[in-house]
Amino acid sequence: MSSTNLLSVEAARKAFGGLVAVNDVDFTVKQSELIGLIGPNGSGKTTMMNLISGALQLTSGAIRLDGEVISGMPAHQIARRGVARTFQLVRILPSLSAVENVIAGAVFGHVRAWGDDAYREAEILLDRVGLGGRGNAPTGSMTYIDQKRLELARALASNPRLLLLDEWLAGLNPSELRIGIELIRDLREDGRTIIMVEHVMDAIRSLCDRCVVMSSGVKIADGSVHDVLSQPEVVTAYLGAEDA
Amino acid sequence: MDILITGTVLGGTYALIALGLTLQYGVARIMNLANGENLVLACFCAFWLYTAASINPIIGIALIAPVAFVLNWAIYAYAMKPLVDRAKNRGQLEIDSILATFGLMFIMQGVMLLVFGGEYFSYNFLSEPVRILGENYGLNRIVALGAAVVIAVALYVFLYRTRYGTAVRAVSVSPSSASLVAIDVPRMSAFAFALGGALTAAGGALLSTFYTFNASMGVIFTMKALIIVIMGGVGDVRGAVLAALLLGLAETAVASLIDPGLTLAATYTLFILVLLFRPQGIFGRQTA
Amino acid sequence: MIRMNNREQRVAAIALLLFGAAASIPLLDEGYYLSLSVNIAMYAVLCTAWTLFSGPTHYISLATAAFFGIGTYSVGLGIDTLPFPLLLLIAALASGILAGLVGIATLRLSGVYFVIFTLGLAELVRQVVTWLQVKFLGAVGLYVFTDLAEKHIFWMLLALAAVVFITGWLVNRSRLGFAMRIIGNDETVARHVGIDVARAKVILFVISGAFIGITGAILAPRFAYVEPPSAFNPVISFQVVIMALLGGTGRLWAPLLGVIPFTILFDRISASFPNHTSLLIGVTFMAIVYFLPRGVMGLFEDIRARKDKTRPVAAGVAEAAE
Numbered sequence: 001m002s003s004t005n006l007l008s009v010e011a012a013r014k015a016f017g018g019l020v021a022v023n024d025v026d027f028t029v030k031q032s033e034l035i036g037l038i039g040p041n042g043s044g045k046t047t048m049m050n051l052i053s054g055a056l057q058l059t060s061g062a063i064r065l066d067g068e069v070i071s072g073m074p075a076h077q078i079a080r081r082g083v084a085r086t087f088q089l090v091r092i093l094p095s096l097s098a099v100e101n102v103i104a105g106a107v108f109g110h111v112r113a114w115g116d117d118a119y120r121e122a123e124i125l126l127d128r129v130g131l132g133g134r135g136n137a138p139t140g141s142m143t144y145i146d147q148k149r150l151e152l153a154r155a156l157a158s159n160p161r162l163l164l165l166d167e168w169l170a171g172l173n174p175s176e177l178r179i180g181i182e183l184i185r186d187l188r189e190d191g192r193t194i195i196m197v198e199h200v201m202d203a204i205r206s207l208c209d210r211c212v213v214m215s216s217g218v219k220i221a222d223g224s225v226h227d228v229l230s231q232p233e234v235v236t237a238y239l240g241a242e243d244a
Numbered sequence: 245m246d247i248l249i250t251g252t253v254l255g256g257t258y259a260l261i262a263l264g265l266t267l268q269y270g271v272a273r274i275m276n277l278a279n280g281e282n283l284v285l286a287c288f289c290a291f292w293l294y295t296a297a298s299i300n301p302i303i304g305i306a307l308i309a310p311v312a313f314v315l316n317w318a319i320y321a322y323a324m325k326p327l328v329d330r331a332k333n334r335g336q337l338e339i340d341s342i343l344a345t346f347g348l349m350f351i352m353q354g355v356m357l358l359v360f361g362g363e364y365f366s367y368n369f370l371s372e373p374v375r376i377l378g379e380n381y382g383l384n385r386i387v388a389l390g391a392a393v394v395i396a397v398a399l400y401v402f403l404y405r406t407r408y409g410t411a412v413r414a415v416s417v418s419p420s421s422a423s424l425v426a427i428d429v430p431r432m433s434a435f436a437f438a439l440g441g442a443l444t445a446a447g448g449a450l451l452s453t454f455y456t457f458n459a460s461m462g463v464i465f466t467m468k469a470l471i472i473v474i475m476g477g478v479g480d481v482r483g484a485v486l487a488a489l490l491l492g493l494a495e496t497a498v499a500s501l502i503d504p505g506l507t508l509a510a511t512y513t514l515f516i517l518v519l520l521f522r523p524q525g526i527f528g529r530q531t532a
Numbered sequence: 533m534i535r536m537n538n539r540e541q542r543v544a545a546i547a548l549l550l551f552g553a554a555a556s557i558p559l560l561d562e563g564y565y566l567s568l569s570v571n572i573a574m575y576a577v578l579c580t581a582w583t584l585f586s587g588p589t590h591y592i593s594l595a596t597a598a599f600f601g602i603g604t605y606s607v608g609l610g611i612d613t614l615p616f617p618l619l620l621l622i623a624a625l626a627s628g629i630l631a632g633l634v635g636i637a638t639l640r641l642s643g644v645y646f647v648i649f650t651l652g653l654a655e656l657v658r659q660v661v662t663w664l665q666v667k668f669l670g671a672v673g674l675y676v677f678t679d680l681a682e683k684h685i686f687w688m689l690l691a692l693a694a695v696v697f698i699t700g701w702l703v704n705r706s707r708l709g710f711a712m713r714i715i716g717n718d719e720t721v722a723r724h725v726g727i728d729v730a731r732a733k734v735i736l737f738v739i740s741g742a743f744i745g746i747t748g749a750i751l752a753p754r755f756a757y758v759e760p761p762s763a764f765n766p767v768i769s770f771q772v773v774i775m776a777l778l779g780g781t782g783r784l785w786a787p788l789l790g791v792i793p794f795t796i797l798f799d800r801i802s803a804s805f806p807n808h809t810s811l812l813i814g815v816t817f818m819a820i821v822y823f824l825p826r827g828v829m830g831l832f833e834d835i836r837a838r839k840d841k842t843r844p845v846a847a848g849v850a851e852a853a854e
Binding site for chain 3: 053054055074075076077079080084085087091093094095096100103104105107108109114154158
Binding site: 275277323326327335338339340342343344346347348349350351352353354355357358463464467470471474503505506507508509511512515516519520523 | 590592637638641642643644645647648649651652655656659660662663666766770777807808809810811812813814815816817818819820821822825
């Protein structure tokens with residue numbers, strides 16, 4: 001079971017009128033893998049995440065989760081099948097308390113927690129992400145990294161089969177970054193399957209098993225981190241032709 | 245055949261009214277529920293001009309439309325603009341403008357009821373019959389249709405062939421982008437709102453030549469105009485005209501073939517079908 | 533089974549007292565004041581049921597008259613053959629079904645479509661009912677003769693009001709209520725945590741519509757003669773919106789702050805200046821939009837917040853969810 005593909009993206013294509021944001025992209029993710037989805041700005045990475053999570057619908061192609069076609073399903077059905085995500089611009093729920101934010105992730109998915117059990121589980125998760133004891137704090141005045149931690153806790157609350165992190169490490173200072181990378185490493189050790197869209201190369205190098213590189217909507221590389229980052233096409237995509 | 249011509253005449257008048265609302269909602273982003281009251285007010289003005297001063301309603305439009313323009317500009321500037329400035333997003337502006345124009349609708353209706361009472365009014369203008377293809381039609385209806393066509397074409401030319409008109413269309417597509425290309429969006433919105441009001445008033449004056457009206461019928465017309473605007477695609481002039489004709493034909497068909505008491509049911513069925521299968525309207529742009 | 537914290541117990545006790553006091557009104561007067569009380573009770577139920585849906589979703593429903601009329605007509609049609617309680621159930625089912633259909637058609641789209649659609653819904657239902665009546669019954673209008681007097685209607689409305697409040701309270705504590713709070717914060721997040729947003733809205737709309745239908749059914753005996761224009765009177769829809777917005781839609785009991793003053797005011801104006809009722813409605817709408825965007829309740833909360841700068845509003849909301 002662990003060597004089969006949990007996620008398979010097949011000839012995925014997303015066009016916004018004349019603009020093709022994702023152009024015939026194929027890749028797979030095995031159970032418990034930690035994949036980095038990287039590429040220069042505008043390459044279609046976040047669009048790809050949105051397609052997987054159901055925030056956007058494919059123009060053509062298919063996406064399968066454990067064999068089942070999830071492309072074409074509305075986002076809430078995909079979420080109930082065990083796909084959770086964080087957002088590029090962190091989205092917490094401002095009028096709910098921190099612990100309620102976390103519980104929100106657990107109530108409607110396949111976990112279906114409620115009541116005292118939900119509260120207890122949420123407190124455990126808050127501890128895990130480093131927000132222990134702050135369950136009743138007002139979320140609106142939290143620092144950026146704390147809000148990100150909260151969003152991660154909410155995503156974890158649903159016990160997802162696939163976790164999508166959309167530039168979760170962006171905007172963190174060096175010490176916060178270290179803590180963030182450790183957290184993700186922890187999750188990986190749990191056996192979670194994760195796709196990370198990232199620009200922070202240190203994180204990619206130290207965390208990812210494999211990398212998929214996109215540029216202008218097309219997949220240009222797919223392999224181990226070391227191999228991929230030394231390929232000329234990848235260097236060109238990031239830095240321009242002269243430095244290849 | 246009879247249905248076709250009567251339906252087209254009805255649709256033509258609806259088109260003018262809907263065009264007014266298209267400008268107000270599509271460009272100024274104000275869902276003006278008092279639109280129908282605008283229409284009725286114009287009916288009363290045309291009536292008064294004809295009966296008291298013997299001014300032909302078609303000529304009367306030249307007086308009524310500018311007055312409506314000024315009135316609607318004032319409404320936008322004093323009543324709507326504060327809401328536009330206050331709204332944090334488009335959804336909130338829509339709700340606020342609906343409620344405010346609701347209030348306006350009741351106030352205008354209330355004033356008209358006080359001044360004119362609730363009775364029905366009508367007057368005779370060009371009501372001689374005209375024979376077309378074997379059936380009799382009132383000359384007033386044909387003339388009204390003709391005038392509506394002239395006005396609609398003039399609007400089309402303005403919007404699609406002049407610089408000012410293109411600026412108006414730009415605002416309807418994207419106000420934020422329009423301001424980036426040096427279009428004065430608040431001024432354009434006010435202009436569009438005022439122009440929309442003038443168009444609706446023109447429609448009202450034409451309507452009064454063959455339709456019996458009273459002070460409380462505004463709501464029904466507002467509703468139909470709203471449905472037409474949505475069916476045609478918000479902000480799209482051609483869509484509004486097409487949808488208006490469709491509605492006029494559908495209503496006339498139902499009234500003649502099934503039952504005159506079910507015209508609203510016909511309208512609604514069309515509306516539901518559009519909402520279910522093509523919510524952006526015939527010519528509308530799909531919102532991602 | 534259902535635990536209430538101290539604050540909720542206090543609220544329940546106060547509510548019980550108020551209901552008891554209200555229930556004694558028919559014993560004190562059976563004339564004008566009872567009649568006025570029936571009006572207030574009717575609008576209290578209608579506005580609270582309306583807020584049940586329109587409060588959390590911010591969708592303005594003008595369909596009240598349609599559901600109310602269906603309720604009234606259910607009684608009108610069945611009064612001679614079926615027992616009254618069964619008719620109330622039928623009214624709830626019929627309105628609920630209509631609400632479900634309207635909801636499914638319009639709630640996936642933006643609020644504007646919803647408002648427009650509900651604006652004409654009462655007229656549509658009226659036209660269809662009139663046509664059906666003429667075709668199948670030969671006459672428009674039904675007689676409703678019962679033994680139910682004004683005071684029975686009042687007590688039934690009070691009971692219904694209690695049920696609506698309890699339902700609202702239960703919904704707030706349930707997964708549905710939680711889902712609505714999340715939807716109100718961020719609909720995208722709501723979808724991504726597995727909430728079927730459209731379905732949640734439709735369920736609330738159905739519950740709201742059913743209660744409004746029952747209200748119409750309860751009021752039927754008051755009419756004695758039921759005909760489409762009065763049963764499906766669109767003014768009911770507008771008045772409900774005004775009163776609910778005037779009171780505020782943030783809390784379930786906030787609409788009452790609008791119902792009581794407006795019903796009395798409207799009653800006075802329609803008695804002394806019958807042609808000015810439209811103006812009254814219009815001016816009130818404008819006043820709400822420009823000066824009281826969150827209703828009287830919002831005004832109180834602003835005053836309280838200014839006095840109470842250290843206590844965040846979020847904590848109070850968190851309390852209410854427990």
